[in-house]
Amino acid sequence: MTVPPRIEVHDTGDALASAVAGELLSRLSDAQAAGRVPQIVLTGGTIAEAIHREVGRLAQVADVEVDWGRVEVWWGDERYVAPDSEDRNAGQARAAFLDAVGVDPARVHEMPSTAEAPDVASGASAYAAAVGEHAAGGDEFDVLMLGVGPDGHVASLFPGFAQLDVTDELAVPVTGSPKPPPERVSLTFPVLNRARSVWFLVSGEPKSDAVAKALADGTDVHETPAAGVSGVEETIWFLDRDAASRL
Template sequence: MSAADQVEVEVHPDAATLATSVAGEVVRRIEDAQARGEVPQVGLTGGSIAVRIHAEIGRIGPESEVDWSQVVFWWGDERYVDRDSDDRNARSARSGFLDALGVDPARVHEAPALDSGLSLDDAAAAYGQEVREHGAGAFEVLMLGVGPDGHVASLFPGHPALAVDDAVAVGVPDSPKPPPGRITLTFPALRRSRAVFFVVSGEEKAEAVARALAPDGTVEETPARGVVDPGADSPTQAIWFLDRPAASLL
């Protein structure tokens, strides 16, 4: 089955309902993986919708069958700021559910922060090496937001990082949205996922969603198209979780 045959679209009335649905599906997939005897690895994202999802996981997590001490967490990208900066994607997840649910800190793999003293490139290389050493070969679930320009993680339209195929993670020193310094997983790393959840809320992202799901288009213009290659056989399932405003141009 081609990746194109495995793309699903779910449209929810609003951002709150969307977040509830995504959180429930993430928890269910973690439960299923643990029932198979696996230690699931989950890729998290950032942004306002992620804050809602984190809060909902924190709410339903204690009542689930998940052993939260046996789940491994990563991020698809991270802002290169100090570890306790409000801009850090990881800080949102820590406060939203990781700290409250008893996740083993050794299984939470944050990218290095600015106050680590590493250069951006060295920090990206260190994160890539951590994925190689502690990753299980694939994410059980990878969550990705999509920007109004069609970017995913910190892979932006027209950026040289789109073409990187020989590294797990790269530094992006010139992000078109602040803060400028980012660490991002590359397409080859993002594609190593059993399921990718594209989570998109808001009318300002409707055009990017429509471009990403259109029959024709380029990854250079809309990087979200590059996570799951529709022209190749792939085990990856892609689910687009949208609210009505984000789906308004489909």
Template sequence: MSTPLVEVHADAAALATTVAGELLTRLADAQAAGHVPQIALTGGTIAETVHRELARLSPGTEVDWTRVVVWWGDDRFVPADDPDRNAGQARRAFLDAVGATQVHELPSSDGGDDVDAAALAFEEVVHEHGAGEFEVVMLGIGPDGHVASLFPGHPQLEVVDRILVGVTDSPKPPPQRISFTFPALNRSRSVWVIASGEGKAEAVAAALADTGSVTDTPARGVHGIAETTYFLDRAAASHL
């Protein structure tokens, strides 16, 4: 496993522009090579800023969004139209605007299954439409060091035989979520952890420290096949 790369940018706006531009370059390169790239998106404030930059920058690129397969690393298990849903945020911010058509939202609570059954059933969607590897997985990091909906000390950290898991006791609301597992997230050429603000600085430092545990800081458990990069603004990098 290679040492994570760290990029520090002046502020959240510069960070978002860089991440959006780099993603578009990766997608264009993959498509030029004849691939249909698969990506996993995340939620949160900085993710929304990145998504808006993708909407702004995409028209000037060669990326064909109908040939990009879109997933989410996790989402809230709430009704599909709930504003807390990561999928709805991304659709509003850029997916609808760029014409993405191969979009696979994680299950919502109005599908009839409980959270665990919904997570298990969605694995069939991943088997049908997944390529076995992401081009890029984008993740936020919580102040507690969580990524996706894999929280410190929770049993989902230990799951190695599933693609997705249900979460029923998230320490931040809403309590029920569905998340990709570490083995699934790590089947990515590039894992990007994106963090902005002083409130993330301690978690970022713990994730990048020479010593520490995945149990305490789940972000330590994600890594790309080719690269793992932390995209930070100065505030998020202030404890490094």
């Protein structure tokens, strides 16, 4: 039986970022105390960048012990561009906190750029293989973070795109993205839905309609892909008041 999602509404985007960052540190610490190497999946976007910066800040001052050398880091999607492109989600995360807190580079699993894969399809195949190798070893994602677009897309799974119906691949190439850049790699629904805990991170009134549709009963995932993802153990929607304004 699917567990109903939990909705947390914060006054501002900054308050949301602080709450998510603190919760992430706590989850990582708890997982390591239980003897596990936690696996997290990062996302991109404006609110994600604010959260990443806050993680970096709290990691220095919070009274929570996290061994960042024992954290596995993945991405839900990535732009297939040059490795030093400002469009790279991974580059943003590295600059905001990964490098500063000392995550082991061998545990940072970036999606391939144009330097590592000859085309976007090859990049998707390579990442699917990496994810599959960890899954075969019994590893699971502890926390998977997702932004939501005004059109209801998550990762790079867009309304009306064929990738929404892919069930036999772990990662897929995306071409002709309605949001630039046009070529991307994205995890698929079967992988996104395998995380213990799924966190939606949404800020701003322009996304309020997508939030309301995603949380409504009977929403078609082909129209609002965010409705198609939930955690095995829990699903949390972290919203600011503007994003929650139509609930």
